[in-house]
Amino acid sequence: MSAAGLIAASLLVPAAGAAGIALAGRWPNLRESVTLVTAVTLLGCVLGLLPSVLDGGRPQLFVLEMLPGIALGFRVEPLGMLFALVASGLWIVNSVYSIGYMRGNDEEHQTRFYVCFALALAATMGIAFSANLLTLFLFYEMLTLVTWPLVTHHGDAEARAGGRTYLGVLLGTSILLLLPAMIATWSVAGTLEFLPGGLLRDAGLSNAALGGLLALYMFGIGKAALMPVHRWLPAAMVAPTPVSALLHAVAVVKAGVFTVVKVIVYVFGVETLAEVRAADWLPVVAGFTILAASVVALRSNNLKRRLAYSTVSQLSYVVLAAAVLVPISIAAAAFHIAAHALGKITLFFAAGAIYTAAHKTEVSQLDGIGRRMPWTMAAFTVGALSLIGIPPCVGFVSKWLMLQGVFAAELWSVAGVLLASTVLNAAYFLPIVYVAFFKAPNGELHGEAPLPMVIALTATAVGTVALFFLPELPLALARSVAGL
Amino acid sequence: MSAFGHYSYWITVLLMVAGLYIVIARGNLIKKLVGLSIFQTSVYLLYIAPGKLIGGTAPIIADGFRLYTNPLPHVLILTAIVVGVATLALGLAIAVRIREAYGSIEEDEILAADRDSGGGA
Amino acid sequence: MTLAHLPALVVVVPLLAAPLVVLVRRAAAAWAIATAACAFSFAAAILLSAEVAAHGPMSYHLGNWPPPWGIEYRVDALSAFVLVLVSGIGTASALYAWRSAAAELSRDQLYLYYVMHCLCVAGLLGMTVTGDAFNLFVFMEIASLSSYVLIALGRDRRALLAAYQYLILGTIGATFYVIGVGLLYLATGTLNIADLAERLPQTASTRAVLAALAFITVGVSLKLALFPLHFWLPNAYAYAPSAVTALLAATATKVSVYVLLRFYFGVFGLRLVTETLPMAEILLVLSLIAIVTASLVALWQENLKRLFAYSSVAQIGYITLGVSMASPDGLTAAVVHLFNHGITKGALFLLLGGVALRAGGATMGSVQGLGRRMPLTSLAIVIAGLSLIGVPGTAGFVSKWYLVLGAIEAGRWWLAGFVVATSLIAVAYVWRFVEAAYLSEPGPATPGRGEAPAAMLAPALALAAACVFFGLQTSWTVGSARRAAELLLGGVP
Structure with a gap:
């Protein structure tokens, strides 16, 4: 199949899968088979595009003209490739996990759940491959809308309230800030295509205007969860755990930081920003978000909430790394998108497994749970170590790259933030590991969660370690984003 | 030229304002329609009066007919009169139906009846 | 002929x-x-x-x-x-x-x-x-x-x-x-x-x-x-x-x-x-008031036809707002929104008519749990509603794009902010429907399972599809609007 055909297939396969899932809704086994087949096919399509991207090719596909001069178009570049690989690869694992979770917890509306999930993946692929800001924005909003039914899955008052915050913050920031920023960009630059070196490079904007525009973008991309527009992420935790795992640790939040990196690299241009120092405020906001979110995570007793704030903090690592504005730190930002995804999905899988097997949601209830669920808690430990940045987990690699960037830019305060946050990460993860394995278990007897869930969380944990030893592929893509 | 030189305009404006006042101030549906007709009539005058030339004749192109009145406003107003009659007829028809449905043609009584039967539909 | x-x-x-x-x-x-x-x-x-x-x-x-x-x-x-x-x-x-x-x-x-x-x-x-x-x-x-x-x-x-x-x-x-x-x-x-x-x-x-x-x-x-x-x-x-x-x-x-x-x-x-x-100023002020007040009033309506009627008053405000800019982008926005809002509201009222026929009235009560009883109608109402909000990929987005562009090109950032901020009110009233239709259990007023008759559903769905089509393929709508704007600003038609 041609490259353009593969791009089209990457978008259409999950969309067609959604239709197939809806049609097969009455037969659960068939329905889940459709999901799995779709997920595997999607990964196949994305992998089909990989060789040419690694060779420096930029396969593209332009469908139609959305607005005069702005096409609905797709172009695969390394960062999008990396994001698409992570999302589509983890979708397979997550589907296996979902089957165990949704059946194990007797959830309702399972067809709607799988349909929206497939549509969310289609939107994610659209974001990853978009060739211009408008296409990206189209799929960005679509992702918000199709994940809303997943967040409000339970339909009760809590889910409604969570859904309102989710929609209000994400749609609100994107319409209120991102859309005007985009239109202003169009107004001054006359194009919205992602250009290497930045499409605003020759627009002749003053430093203040660049800084203001950058602020509109950074806070307009609510999915990146910079404080104070992070509230939607904890609110989204009312969703079933597979949603939190894939969407609110991988697809949706990564769409946010992906857009941030994309905007910094291809809209503003790293060199332009570094030259005019219009982004000097960004490390401050990102650093504050990292530390503040870590502190909130430390004080949260609810496990999913703790993980959510940990995500807020980790997302700002990506923003911070991008804001350091040297090539190696851009590579670190790109790499961390993949590294954090693997670690965090493992942690969420473990949290969901604990909920399914033991019906426990609070950190204080986890005494000795490692003895009853050794596989789950072992995986949890691996994920936690990765996020803290301890070898042999992939998180170490991204932290290493980040520090290289910081040294290159000689931003010692950023190094301090990284150090402090590492301590905080350890402070909110390690006690869980400690009580799980070294305290006496209490309460009813239970074993591991259903087998598909255990398989899924083991797989991602193994991946987290494996990527430490074999980081060539994501590293190659990440370095290529930074032009290294 | 004195302020009363254009007395036809004064009459036009008087009718216009009086008609509008009746439409706004009266609660009786029939009286409102009467006001509306007066209002429309003022427009007929507005068009026709300037079309009339003193000493002018019908527009005939022949010897002896040198000064003639512009016929176009008359034609226009003929149309407008038809429209006005149609509007009045329709308005009265609706008023009749309202009387059948509510038993009244007083606006406040009708609104009160709707309120009593429970606002939202 | x-x-x-x-x-x-x-x-x-x-x-x-x-x-x-x-x-x-x-x-x-x-x-x-x-x-x-x-x-x-x-x-x-x-x-x-x-x-x-x-x-x-x-x-x-x-x-x-x-x-x-x-x-x-x-x-x-x-x-x-x-x-x-x-x-x-x-x-x-x-x-x-x-x-x-x-x-x-x-x-x-x-x-x-x-x-x-x-x-x-x-x-x-x-x-x-x-x-x-x-x-x-x-x-x-x-x-x-x-x-x-x-x-x-x-x-x-x-x-x-x-x-x-x-x-x-x-x-x-x-x-x-x-x-x-x-x-x-x-x-x-x-x-x-x-x-x-x-x-x-x-x-x-x-x-x-x-x-x-x-x-x-x-x-x-x-x-x-x-x-x-x-x-x-x-x-x-x-x-x-x-x-x-x-x-x-x-x-x-x-x-x-x-x-x-x-x-x-x-x-x-x-x-x-x-x-x-100062017609432009007068029109601008009236449009702004229309958008805010009518949108807020719409938010509190129980009768859906009334709700979207007030929304129409607000949307007309967006059109006259574009007129008041008297610039190429502003007039393009006004003309294109005239069309886009026409098909959006047409779709919405046709769909609500289907609900009214099955339920005896289109109120917030009769759309409780509608997502399960009339899935196609509900989905189409959501799509038309998204167009009303101006979500990208729908016709309404195109209008909003030009409205905001017109404001920014005129250097009026506050106006651009106003346009995008007020569209969030539309999110609120459209989402009242979405929550009622998809998150509530069907109530006594909800119609039974089944769509409106095909003769009613077909034109309604066609218009809803048009909302999406003209959101993605805009060369005809924007092209016509752009030519119309040039024509109007060029003076004599």
């Missing part, structure tokens, strides 16, 4: 269909004739639009009397665009009425319904195509009188009062318009719109012209329901038969906007409207 006669035929066919329907009287035949006439106009409008895009404006002289003595019909980029909208919605509404009107009206009244439908569509098309200011008044009254009748046909007795109020206000509006035209005639001695534009700058009596501008503005504003002259609209939309609400909401106010655009830019000219009188 050649292309040259199409400008007349597009109006004459539905106009003549009306007496024909009276003669045949049988409901089925009446429906067939009305639908065929509207469909003919739709096809003719599309042909005209293509012709105008290829060869420039067309002028048709009725009875071979050359303008300015005879009546001229004129089709240019703007009028062709509006013709397509009006005839398209007219056709959709006629198709829809086959089941909808049959369910809401008594059998012996049905043929009269189609008479009025034909007259209304013919009147609106005539307003659009005519190049004569007085002829425009006649068509305006044809469209208005028939729409009063159509509204009065509603099942609820409040429809009668709504029709009566609309009759009074509509007649005042039309009379104001005709007073303005009379003053222009006194000042220039012509009624042809193009001729007026040429002669106005030479006229001595500027005071009469300014008075004409004021009268025409107020008169047309009444018709297009510009705040604060919108009081007739919510009741008229809420209690009219479903097919009528869709027809009027999608076309009647839009054609009035068209008239406003024609007079502001085609007759009085930019200088008179924006410099001599």
Whole structure:
């Protein structure tokens, strides 16, 4: 199949899968088979595009003209490739996990759940491959809308309230800030295509205007969860755990930081920003978000909430790394998108497994749970170590790259933030590991969660370690984003 | 030229304002329609009066007919009169139906009846 | 029948269909004739639009009397665009009425319904195509009188009062318009719109012209329901038969906007409207108030038809906001939103009509859990609702894009912020429906499982699909709007 055909297939396969899932809704086994087949096919399509991207090719596909001069178009570049690989690869694992979770917890509306999930993946692929800001924005909003039914899955008052915050913050920031920023960009630059070196490079904007525009973008991309527009992420935790795992640790939040990196690299241009120092405020906001979110995570007793704030903090690592504005730190930002995804999905899988097997949601209830669920808690430990940045987990690699960037830019305060946050990460993860394995278990007897869930969380944990030893592929893509 | 030189305009404006006042101030549906007709009539005058030339004749192109009145406003107003009659007829028809449905043609009584039967539909 | 006669035929066919329907009287035949006439106009409008895009404006002289003595019909980029909208919605509404009107009206009244439908569509098309200011008044009254009748046909007795109020206000509006035209005639001695534009700058009596501008503005504003002259609209939309609400909401106010655009830019000219009188500022302020107040009022409505009627008042505010910018982007936004909002509201009211038919009324109570009972209808309402908000990928987004672009290009950031901020109110009222339909359990008022009849669902879904289509493929809509804007700002049409 041609490259353009593969791009089209990457978008259409999950969309067609959604239709197939809806049609097969009455037969659960068939329905889940459709999901799995779709997920595997999607990964196949994305992998089909990989060789040419690694060779420096930029396969593209332009469908139609959305607005005069702005096409609905797709172009695969390394960062999008990396994001698409992570999302589509983890979708397979997550589907296996979902089957165990949704059946194990007797959830309702399972067809709607799988349909929206497939549509969310289609939107994610659209974001990853978009060739211009408008296409990206189209799929960005679509992702918000199709994940809303997943967040409000339970339909009760809590889910409604969570859904309102989710929609209000994400749609609100994107319409209120991102859309005007985009239109202003169009107004001054006359194009919205992602250009290497930045499409605003020759627009002749003053430093203040660049800084203001950058602020509109950074806070307009609510999915990146910079404080104070992070509230939607904890609110989204009312969703079933597979949603939190894939969407609110991988697809949706990564769409946010992906857009941030994309905007910094291809809209503003790293060199332009570094030259005019219009982004000097960004490390401050990102650093504050990292530390503040870590502190909130430390004080949260609810496990999913703790993980959510940990995500807020980790997302700002990506923003911070991008804001350091040297090539190696851009590579670190790109790499961390993949590294954090693997670690965090493992942690969420473990949290969901604990909920399914033991019906426990609070950190204080986890005494000795490692003895009853050794596989789950072992995986949890691996994920936690990765996020803290301890070898042999992939998180170490991204932290290493980040520090290289910081040294290159000689931003010692950023190094301090990284150090402090590492301590905080350890402070909110390690006690869980400690009580799980070294305290006496209490309460009813239970074993591991259903087998598909255990398989899924083991797989991602193994991946987290494996990527430490074999980081060539994501590293190659990440370095290529930074032009290294 | 004195302020009363254009007395036809004064009459036009008087009718216009009086008609509008009746439409706004009266609660009786029939009286409102009467006001509306007066209002429309003022427009007929507005068009026709300037079309009339003193000493002018019908527009005939022949010897002896040198000064003639512009016929176009008359034609226009003929149309407008038809429209006005149609509007009045329709308005009265609706008023009749309202009387059948509510038993009244007083606006406040009708609104009160709707309120009593429970606002939202 | 050649292309040259199409400008007349597009109006004459539905106009003549009306007496024909009276003669045949049988409901089925009446429906067939009305639908065929509207469909003919739709096809003719599309042909005209293509012709105008290829060869420039067309002028048709009725009875071979050359303008300015005879009546001229004129089709240019703007009028062709509006013709397509009006005839398209007219056709959709006629198709829809086959089941909808049959369910809401008594059998012996049905043929009269189609008479009025034909007259209304013919009147609106005539307003659009005519190049004569007085002829425009006649068509305006044809469209208005028939729409009063159509509204009065509603099942609820409040429809009668709504029709009566609309009759009074509509007649005042039309009379104001005709007073303005009379003053222009006194000042220039012509009624042809193009001729007026040429002669106005030479006229001595500027005071009469300014008075004409004021009268025409107020008169047309009444018709297009510009705040604060919108009081007739919510009741008229809420209690009219479903097919009528869709027809009027999608076309009647839009054609009035068209008239406003024609007079502001085609007759009085930019200088008179924006410099001599502060019309742009007045329009801007009224639009802003309309958007905020009507959106907020919409938020609290229980009756969905009323909710979207108030939303119409707000959306008209966006259109007049674009007009008030008087810039290429602003006018493009106004013209394209005229079309996009037309199809969006058309879709919404047709869909709500389906809900009303199955549930006996379209209220917040009757859409509880609708997602499971009428899945297609609910989904289409959500899609049209997204278009109302202006989510990318829908028609509404395109309008918003140009509105914000116009504001930013004019350096008015606060206005850009206002536009995007107020669209969040639309999110709130659309999401009230979404939460009721998808997160609530079906209540006692919710209809049972099953969609509306196919004859009603099909045109409604077609319009909802159009909302998405014109959000992704905008070369025709934006292209036409852009040409129309250039035409308007270029002075004489």
